[in-house]
Amino acid sequence: MGRRWIACDLGRFAIHTTRKRLLSIPEVRPFVVQNLGKYERQVWAGAEFGEGNGERAAERQRAYTEFILKLANATPMTGYAWLHGVKSGRMVHVGAVDAPISVGDVTQIAAEFKRAVGTGKDAPMTNGVDVLGWDFAFEINEVAKQQAAAANIQMRFLRIPRDVMDKRAVEQGDIHFFELGALSVDVKTKTRSVSLKLKDFVIPPDDVPEDARKAVKHWSQWIDYWPVDWDNKGDTFHNEWQTYRTRKDKTLALETTHTYAEPGDYAVVVKVIDILGNDTTKTVKVKVG
Numbered sequence: 001m002g003r004r005w006i007a008c009d010l011g012r013f014a015i016h017t018t019r020k021r022l023l024s025i026p027e028v029r030p031f032v033v034q035n036l037g038k039y040e041r042q043v044w045a046g047a048e049f050g051e052g053n054g055e056r057a058a059e060r061q062r063a064y065t066e067f068i069l070k071l072a073n074a075t076p077m078t079g080y081a082w083l084h085g086v087k088s089g090r091m092v093h094v095g096a097v098d099a100p101i102s103v104g105d106v107t108q109i110a111a112e113f114k115r116a117v118g119t120g121k122d123a124p125m126t127n128g129v130d131v132l133g134w135d136f137a138f139e140i141n142e143v144a145k146q147q148a149a150a151a152n153i154q155m156r157f158l159r160i161p162r163d164v165m166d167k168r169a170v171e172q173g174d175i176h177f178f179e180l181g182a183l184s185v186d187v188k189t190k191t192r193s194v195s196l197k198l199k200d201f202v203i204p205p206d207d208v209p210e211d212a213r214k215a216v217k218h219w220s221q222w223i224d225y226w227p228v229d230w231d232n233k234g235d236t237f238h239n240e241w242q243t244y245r246t247r248k249d250k251t252l253a254l255e256t257t258h259t260y261a262e263p264g265d266y267a268v269v270v271k272v273i274d275i276l277g278n279d280t281t282k283t284v285k286v287k288v289g
Helices: 013-024 037-047 054-070 103-116 140-150 167-171 210-215
Strands: 086-089 089-094 128-133 154-159 183-192 193-202 223-229 241-244 255-259 264-276 281-289
Touching: 013 223, 013 241, 054 089, 086 255, 089 103, 103 128, 103 154, 140 154, 183 264, 183 281, 193 223, 193 264, 193 281, 223 281, 241 255
Parallel strands: 089 128, 128 154
Antiparallel strands: 086 089, 183 193, 193 255, 223 241, 223 264, 264 281
């Protein structure tokens, strides 16, 4: 297939380090970073909760949902399609094993929440909802939070960690759910040129060791690497520009400019990899003439 090498690793930061090393090779040829992702999770879910269709599938889904709720220290509840549990007065939604949390999911969660308020034994008593997911759509932290706020719902998005598939971690109670990071980008256009400047990056403090928190004096120090896909078609993210820190050079550019060959509307996707190996993505729409 024309490949020179295929490499694999389970550690997210090890994979990120390998990517940076490949990028540092003079005249490096294009390469692909792929995530085993939902296939690994599907195999795990089948082994853990069983296979089958119809009624058996419903039982498997219920067992999976209750398993995740237990790890999140939430109490299961019934009678709802999109609200699965409650924790400290906040409703909890558990995302599917094989699909990312989408803006459409948020719409359904918000609609059911509004219908459920004050109607029944397990009805929500506060306006808080925690959405637990393995993966999240690109725009989720921006569009979905705005959508939830418009409906007067305080919605948080927390990633289900891969550790839930590790029996040892589960038995030791070493499972933590962390909020998604939030990225702020300033966009300026001039004729066919677009300039991007990172303005702020917020990482959930619980996800950071105390010594690392004390060492960080400016938000940009959380960022280890950030690439841009200047014309995303809603498919795979393409690294068309990137910058990153190295052992020899700890500096990091916070802005970049791109000139388009043709006028039109473009979706620009900015991805940030933080110092812990987590990725945060933001989509911005630009129009150039």
